Amino acid sequence: MAEPRSEEDLIRYFCTAGNGMEPFLMEEVKKKLAAEDVCQLPGKVLFSSSAGIDKISDLKAAERLFLLLKQDSPLRISAHTSSAKAASVLQYRLLGDKNQWTGAVMTWSRLQGELAGSRTTARTPSSALGLMIKIEEGRGSRGKEEEEGSCLVESRKSPEEQREEENGNERLKSGEQNGTRTLEKKRKRNHEEEEEEAERKNVEKGKSAERGRRREEEAETGMDVEFNSYHGTDVNQSTTDLENNVESSSRTMDFTERLQNVNTCGDKDQTPLIVGKSKPELSSSIPVSFRISCKCTGSLSRCFSAQEVSSVMGAGLSRLLGWKVDLKNPQLEINVYLGDDLCLLGIPLTRSPLAKRSYIKTTGLRSTVAWAMTCLAHIQPGSRVIDPMCGAGTILIEAAQEHEAACFLGLDIDDGQLQKASENTAFAELGHRIHLLKASSLALPLTSSSVDAVICDLPFGRKFGTKTDMAANLPLILAEMERSVLLIKIVLCVGGTLVLLLSPQLSFLLKKVLTGPSSHQEAKPPPGTENSPSPSVCATKQQAKASPQLSLLPRLSSLRHEATFRVSLGAIDGLIHKYVKTEC
Amino acid sequence: MKLLTHNMLTSHVKGVSKGYPLLIKATQVKVNEVDFNPKFVSRMIPKLEWGALVQAAEGLGHRQDLPGELVSDYEQNEDFLKKVHRILLEVEVMEGCLQCPESGREFPISKGIPNMLLNEDEV
Numbered sequence: 123m124a125e126p127r128s129e130e131d132l133i134r135y136f137c138t139a140g141n142g143m144e145p146f147l148m149e150e151v152k153k154k155l156a157a158e159d160v161c162q163l164p165g166k167v168l169f170s171s172s173a174g175i176d177k178i179s180d181l182k183a184a185e186r187l188f189l190l191l192k193q194d195s196p197l198r199i200s201a202h203t204s205s206a207k208a209a210s211v212l213q214y215r216l217l218g219d220k221n222q223w224t225g226a227v228m229t230w231s232r233l234q235g236e237l238a239g240s241r242t243t244a245r246t247p248s249s250a251l252g253l254m255i256k257i258e259e260g261r262g263s264r265g266k267e268e269e270e271g272s273c274l275v276e277s278r279k280s281p282e283e284q285r286e287e288e289n290g291n292e293r294l295k296s297g298e299q300n301g302t303r304t305l306e307k308k309r310k311r312n313h314e315e316e317e318e319e320a321e322r323k324n325v326e327k328g329k330s331a332e333r334g335r336r337r338e339e340e341a342e343t344g345m346d347v348e349f350n351s352y353h354g355t356d357v358n359q360s361t362t363d364l365e366n367n368v369e370s371s372s373r374t375m376d377f378t379e380r381l382q383n384v385n386t387c388g389d390k391d392q393t394p395l396i397v398g399k400s401k402p403e404l405s406s407s408i409p410v411s412f413r414i415s416c417k418c419t420g421s422l423s424r425c426f427s428a429q430e431v432s433s434v435m436g437a438g439l440s441r442l443l444g445w446k447v448d449l450k451n452p453q454l455e456i457n458v459y460l461g462d463d464l465c466l467l468g469i470p471l472t473r474s475p476l477a478k479r480s481y482i483k484t485t486g487l488r489s490t491v492a493w494a495m496t497c498l499a500h501i502q503p504g505s506r507v508i509d510p511m512c513g514a515g516t517i518l519i520e521a522a523q524e525h526e527a528a529c530f531l532g533l534d535i536d537d538g539q540l541q542k543a544s545e546n547t548a549f550a551e552l553g554h555r556i557h558l559l560k561a562s563s564l565a566l567p568l569t570s571s572s573v574d575a576v577i578c579d580l581p582f583g584r585k586f587g588t589k590t591d592m593a594a595n596l597p598l599i600l601a602e603m604e605r606s607v608l609l610i611k612i613v614l615c616v617g618g619t620l621v622l623l624l625s626p627q628l629s630f631l632l633k634k635v636l637t638g639p640s641s642h643q644e645a646k647p648p649p650g651t652e653n654s655p656s657p658s659v660c661a662t663k664q665q666a667k668a669s670p671q672l673s674l675l676p677r678l679s680s681l682r683h684e685a686t687f688r689v690s691l692g693a694i695d696g697l698i699h700k701y702v703k704t705e706c
Numbered sequence: 707m708k709l710l711t712h713n714m715l716t717s718h719v720k721g722v723s724k725g726y727p728l729l730i731k732a733t734q735v736k737v738n739e740v741d742f743n744p745k746f747v748s749r750m751i752p753k754l755e756w757g758a759l760v761q762a763a764e765g766l767g768h769r770q771d772l773p774g775e776l777v778s779d780y781e782q783n784e785d786f787l788k789k790v791h792r793i794l795l796e797v798e799v800m801e802g803c804l805q806c807p808e809s810g811r812e813f814p815i816s817k818g819i820p821n822m823l824l825n826e827d828e829v
Contacts, residue, residue, distance in 0.1 A: 502749075503745050503746060503749045504745075504746065504748075504749020504750050504753065506714070506750075506753065526743065526746070527743055527745045527746040527749065528746070529710060529746070529750065531711060531714070535823060540819060544817075544819070554738065554740040554741070554795055557707070557708055557710070557711045558818075558819050559711065559715075559819065559820055559822060560819055560820065560821040560822060560823060561821075561822040561823060562822075562823055562824070564829075565718050565822075565823075565824050565829055566718075567715050567716055567717065567718055567813075567822040568714050568715065568716065569714055569715075569716045569726055569755075572714045572753075573714070574753075
């Protein structure tokens with residue numbers, strides 16, 4: 123992007139994150155988005171950034187992404203307050219100023235447009251985004267690039283102000299600008315980042331040209347905002363015919379909002395375009411439809427249920443802005459979080475969570491956790507990274523997406539898993555950088571010191587249903603784990619990193635195995651294996667290959683433990699451990 | 707199986723002291739087009755067993771004019787990097803087998819994926 127962004131372009135967002143992922147997400151937003159004012163809360167990270175929305179929606183450690191609508195100190199309502207009083211406090215505190223809402227919705231709308239614009243030619247399956255295409259009137263066939271929708275938005279100030287702010291803000295484009303570029307051309311250039319800015323301008327240019335064509339008169343004063351309805355492609359695809367005019371008694375100018383009718387474009391649907399007329403109207407018409415989802419935790423949940431909050435707020439918002447509640451198929455979703463720590467209101471920016479990757483077909487491990495593991499592995503250009511128990515390949519795919527100049531090898535003993543990994547790799551178009559091997563982690567067919575990083579989700583123990591099963595098989599599990607780690611250590615280069623994901627129970631056992639008894643000379647065989655004579659500390663690698671006894675524990679001590687992170691894997695927790703191989 | 711992978715593979719059959727490099731017996735070889743990333747190639751080269759790479763390339767009939775010894779100052783030599791790129795990432799053995807140079811044990815390659823699993827008695 124050529125233009126530096128001004129201060130006004132700083133937008134505040136928040137993301138939800140799985141337990142334990144917050145520090146990773148904080149690092150990520152700071153590093154990738156130059157985020158400011160980063161705050162961490164349990165399960166959430168708030169930040170401000172002026173980065174493009176396509177970069178923001180590319181965050182790997184986040185669950186969902188929201189545009190921050192309002193952040194406030196927690197509500198304090200005693201349980202004795204009457205429900206009427208409580209409702210009014212709620213409305214007062216949460217609804218607040220009309221302009222804040224309309225402003226936020228405009229920003230949201232604009233971001234939707236940018237998001238759609240930058241993703242039209244991406245591999246994203248259309249259902250993932252679920253946005254609609256707006257086709258300029260009079261255009262015939264759409265190019266094949268338009269597989270997914272885009273929600274186009276333009277906000278304009280009066281012509282005078284437009285000219286002033288032309289350079290700074292891509293939001294405000296004058297209608298006089300050259301509107302020769304077409305939507306089709308715009309879409310073809312989507313991949314180039316420096317075009318991103320230009321594209322947004324083109325969108326607006328294209329639209330202004332179109333508007334110029336359709337009508338001669340333009341409101342001389344006032345801000346025209348158009349935003350399109352926002353539907354999932356997997357939901358009812360009927361054309362919506364909404365116009366929304368909101369009169370705001372805002373400080374310096376009046377504005378009218380106009381909803382432009384859109385053409386939905388899923389894989390199958392071809393509904394005709396209806397273009398709304400853009401006349402500045404002051405009378406209200408059909409409002410924006412919305413739905414509120416609420417979460418109440420802590421002491422507030424004693425006063426309110428989530429439903430109550432939703433309905434109170436819904437009613438209040440309808441009154442304030444003339445919007446309409448639609449529980450089934452709203453254009454706008456508003457998330458309300460009321461906790462003991464704060465109140466948070468936001469609008470989700472993507473249909474599906476960021477954590478659900480568009481480039482992975484069958485997930486094994488959670489993508490967010492897989493990505494966090496690859497962060498820890500210190501992957502450099504030219505790194506050879508392996509996953510000795512790769513399963514469906516989730517870890518390797520996350521790593522390959524992040525690191526373009528490294529190569530990845532996945533090993534698994536199971537044909538079915540390798541098949542999935544192969545499909546996933548092909549789907550993500552990473553087949554040339556992720557290679558697969560059918561092999562056992564207990565007999566790694568790799569030369570020593572041939573690997574720069576090993577990242578592995580050790581599945582040991584997870585397949586066992588009951589605790590008794592686990593206990594009975596523990597010696598075997600432990601022995602296998604130990605052996606795997608030993609072999610991993612052999613193939614790792616000095617300075618190489620090992621990142622392991624284990625259950626808390628097995629982590630404890632592994633720790634015992636890795637730190638071993640205080641004396642490095644003695645070999646203490648783990649329970650269940652036969653006694654063997656303790657080898658010397660600096661046994662050669664050759665010896666290890668020839669007689670891979672489990673009692674060669676001292677050699678494991680050259681794996682230096684660096685960090686451990688606890689993360690949620692859904693129903694259970696996992697521990698991510700990072701080790702570095704040191705000199706023997 | 708690409709030659710980049712082959713370069714790391716070794717036989718761990720019991721009793722074998724020199725299981726590297728594995729001999730390639732290919733029955734089906736494919737050449738793909740892969741985006742050239744010079745940074746990747748130049749960083750990868752020092753980590754390779756160069757002799758094994760050239761030998762493998764020759765065995766497949768794809769050596770072209772890859773030198774037997776690594777040239778110095780290859781990082782700026784785009785021509786050279788492209789040749790290495792081709793042999794590392796574009797040539798792929800889809801069917802065939804890998805043979806342990808010492809024991810003769812064969813590891814099959816099917817659909818591009820080598821099967822390196824050992825039997826119980828071989829471990």
